[in-house]
Amino acid sequence: xxxxxxxxxxxxxxxxxxxxxxxxxxxxxxxxxxxxxxxxxxxxxxxxxxxxxxxxxxxxxxxxxxxxxxxxxxxxxxxxxxxxxxxxxxxxxxxxxxxxxxxxxxxxxxxxxxxxxxxxxxxxxxxxxxxxxxxxxxxxxxxxxxxxxxxxxxxxxxxxxxxxxxxxxxxxxxxxxxxxxxxxxxxxxxxxxxxxxxxxxxxxxxxxxxxxxxxxxxxxxxxxxxxxxxxxxxxxxxxxxxxxxxxxxxxxxxxxxxxxxxxxxxxxxxxxxxxxxxxxxxxxxxxxxxxxxxxxxxxxxxxxxxxxxxxxxxxxxxxxxxxxxxxxxxxxxxxxxxxxxxxxxxxxxxxxxxxxxxxxxxxxxxxxxxxxxxxxxxxxxxxxxxxxxxxxxxxxxxxxxxxxxxxxxxxxxxxxxxxxxxxxxxxx
Ligand code: FES
Ligand SMILES: [Fe+2]
Numbered sequence: 001x002x003x004x005x006x007x008x009x010x011x012x013x014x015x016x017x018x019x020x021x022x023x024x025x026x027x028x029x030x031x032x033x034x035x036x037x038x039x040x041x042x043x044x045x046x047x048x049x050x051x052x053x054x055x056x057x058x059x060x061x062x063x064x065x066x067x068x069x070x071x072x073x074x075x076x077x078x079x080x081x082x083x084x085x086x087x088x089x090x091x092x093x094x095x096x097x098x099x100x101x102x103x104x105x106x107x108x109x110x111x112x113x114x115x116x117x118x119x120x121x122x123x124x125x126x127x128x129x130x131x132x133x134x135x136x137x138x139x140x141x142x143x144x145x146x147x148x149x150x151x152x153x154x155x156x157x158x159x160x161x162x163x164x165x166x167x168x169x170x171x172x173x174x175x176x177x178x179x180x181x182x183x184x185x186x187x188x189x190x191x192x193x194x195x196x197x198x199x200x201x202x203x204x205x206x207x208x209x210x211x212x213x214x215x216x217x218x219x220x221x222x223x224x225x226x227x228x229x230x231x232x233x234x235x236x237x238x239x240x241x242x243x244x245x246x247x248x249x250x251x252x253x254x255x256x257x258x259x260x261x262x263x264x265x266x267x268x269x270x271x272x273x274x275x276x277x278x279x280x281x282x283x284x285x286x287x288x289x290x291x292x293x294x295x296x297x298x299x300x301x302x303x304x305x306x307x308x309x310x311x312x313x314x315x316x317x318x319x320x321x322x323x324x325x326x327x328x329x330x331x332x333x334x335x336x337x338x339x340x341x342x343x344x345x346x347x348x349x350x351x352x353x354x355x356x357x358x359x360x361x362x363x364x365x366x367x368x369x370x371x372x373x374x375x376x377x378x379x380x381x382x383x384x385x386x387x388x389x390x391x392x393x394x395x396x397x398x399x400x401x402x403x404x405x406x407x408x409x410x411x412x413x414x415x416x417x418x419x420x421x422x423x424x425x426x427x428x
Contacts, residue, residue: 003307004307005305005306005307006186006254006301006302006305006306006307007252007253007254007263007305007306008306009252014401015253015401015402015404016401016404019255019404019408021411022255022404022407022408022411023407024401026396026397026398026399027396027397027399027406027407027410028395028396028397028410029211029389029397029410030392030395031208031210031410031413031414032207032208032210032211032341032342032386032389033208033341033342033389033390033392034341035341037341037417038208038338038340038341040417040420040421041338041413041417042072042073042338043420044416044417044419044420044421045320045413045416045417045420046072046073046168046320046321046338047072047073047168047169048167048168048169048172048416048420049167049179049319049320050158050165050166050167050172050174050176050179050180051165051166051167051168051320051321051322052163052164052165052318052321052322052333052335053068053077053079053089053164053165053166054066054068054079054163054164055162055163055164055194055349056087056159056162056163056164057162057193057194057195057196058079058112058164059079059080059081059087059164060081061081061114062081062082062083062085062129063080063081063083063114063115063116063129064080064081064112064113064114065078065079065080065081065102065112065113065114065115066078066079066110066111066112066113067079067092067102067103067110067111067112068110069108069109069110070337071337071338071339071340072337072338072339073168075091075092075168076091076092076093076100076103077089077090077091077092077155077166078090078091078092078101078102078118078152079157079164079166080118080129081129082128082129082130083128083129083130084130086130087157087159087164088129088130088131088154088157089154089155089156089157089164089166090131090152090153090154090155091152091153091155093152093153094120094122094125094152095133095150095151095152095153096120096122096123096125096136096150097122097123099120099121099122101118101120101127101152102118116129117129117134118131118152123136123137124137125137127151127152131151131152131153131154132148132151133147133148133150133151136150155167155168156168156169156170156172158175158176158177159176160176160177160180160184161184161187161188161190161192162192162193163192163322180259180318181256181257181258181259182256182257183254183256183259183260183261183302183316183318184259184316184318185302186300186301186302186303186305187300187302187303187316187324187326188300189300190296190299190300190303190326190331191296191297192331192351195353195354196330196351196352196353196354197351197352197353197354197355197361197364198349198350198351198352199349199350199352199364199368200347200348200349200350201346201347201348201349201350201371201372201375202345202346202347202348203345203346203379204339204343204344204345204346205343205344205345205346205379205382205383206342206343206383206386207342207343207344207382207383207385207386208338208341208342208343208344208386208389209321209336209337209338209344210336210409210410210413211382211385211386211389212336212344212346212378212379212382213317213321213323213336213409214403214405214406214409215378215379215382216315216317216323216325216334216378217260217262217315217317217403217405217406217409218250218262218402218403218405218406219248219249219250219262219264219402220248220249220400220402220403221248222248223248225377225378225380225381226374226377228373228377229286229370229373229374229377230274230286248402249402250262250263250264250402251263251264251265251305251306251308251310251311252305252306253404253405254305255404255405255408257319258319258320258412258416259316259317259318259319260316260317260405260408260409261305261314261315261316261317262314262315262405263303263304263305263306263308263311263313263314263315264311264312264313264314264315265308265310265311265312270285270290270328271283271290278366279366282359282362282363282366283359283363284363284364284366284367285328285366285367285370286367286370286371286374287312287313287327287328287367288327288328288329288330288352288364288367289328289329289352289360289363289364289367290328290329296329296330296353302314303326312327312328313325313326313327313328314326317405317409319409319412320413321335321336321337322334322335323335329352329353330350330351330352330353331351332348332349332350332351332371333347333348333349333351334346334347334348335347342386342390346375346379348371348375350367350368350371352364352367
């Protein structure tokens with residue numbers, strides 16, 4: 001990693017000086033309330049953006065597959081590793097008569113497995129792993145039938161650094177790497193590849209997806225909302241309510257196109273005056289087992305962009321709904337899937353190196369327990385917040401300089417919806 005800082009704070013001390021297009025005034029959250037806006041968002045944001053759907057390790061062998069149920073698109077998506085090792089995505093539908101092609105006990109539950117061909121249980125038609133028809137049953141009964149017109153419908157699919165993305169817009173011409181842009185290029189080379197020890201967390205919440213994204217776009221709320229988890233650290237921070245807070249003010253914010261990141265100071269990544277006794281015993285905290293970053297090898301240039309010695313972790317929000325957080329000994333992904341204007345599913349996957357000792361394994365469990373608690377704390381106000389946003393008692397909200405990423409997400413969504421409505425400019 002170069003020692004030159006990639007980012008420095010503006011001399012004024014205000015991040016918003018670097019991004020005047022975002023403004024500093026009040027912001028409307030009508031985009032989290034309006035059912036009409038949600039319909040536009042589905043069309044112009046989710047159906048036209050590259051979307052992260054899973055890791056390459058979920059398709060370990062030829063014929064491996066998994067499905068994703070996407071309410072926002074009213075479709076089920078099938079991801080398959082072909083005999084040629086190419087990862088492909090399909091709408092999970094049989095072109096004979098529309099049966100859902102791959103499912104197990106419940107057609108609305110996601111599933112995974114391995115199969116040599118795609119088999120439709122309704123009338124027994126079989127398809128190759130590339131979606132082409134192998135053979136219909138009772139071909140003698142098919143009249144005016146052309147086999148090459150009968151394929152499982154493809155969805156654009158690309159893999160970046162082991163992350164599998166789909167794009168539901170058949171007219172899309174942008175690669176996923178170009179879409180993700182400069183922030184993603186800066187973290188290429190990170191040891192994303194397995195083997196991993198993975199811990200998963202998934203829940204549906206009665207709040208708009210952007211509200212939860214916003215909660216992970218600033219740390220200003222840390223000493224207040226997370227007072228229970230960060231105990232002493234929170235108490236110390238709160239003694240200086242009017243002062244810059246080294247525990248919660250970001251080291252850096254970067255906005256690049258539709259995407260954004262922030263970099264955070266590192267006390268949770270190592271022993272500190274605020275470490276709890278159990279953390280000292282297990283040598284692990286909320287961002288992972290301590291001081292393991294060096295075990296991962298050299299880090300890519302885009303991490304720790306201020307080159308701060310007190311660096312702790314970086315959080316990258318790739319538009320629209322995919323977050324990668326780099327901690328002391330691994331990375332965590334968040335994906336937020338709208339299920340309605342006022343509800344969404346959050347998926348959290350935590351990736352660690354396989355532990356090499358019992359202590360390390362227990363340290364990971366401690367971290368996962370902390371993270372689950374912290375995420376529950378983050379979630380705890382959101383359903384009430386959604387209910388009050390729905391009241392429209394307040395129309396505009398008062399964001400501060402540490403909430404600049406919140407401005408950016410809502411403006412980016414609004415811009416895309418407006419451009420989509422005007423009929424252009426949405427692919428970029
Ligand atoms: S619907 Fe699939 S074989 Fe008939
Ligand atoms: Fe939080």
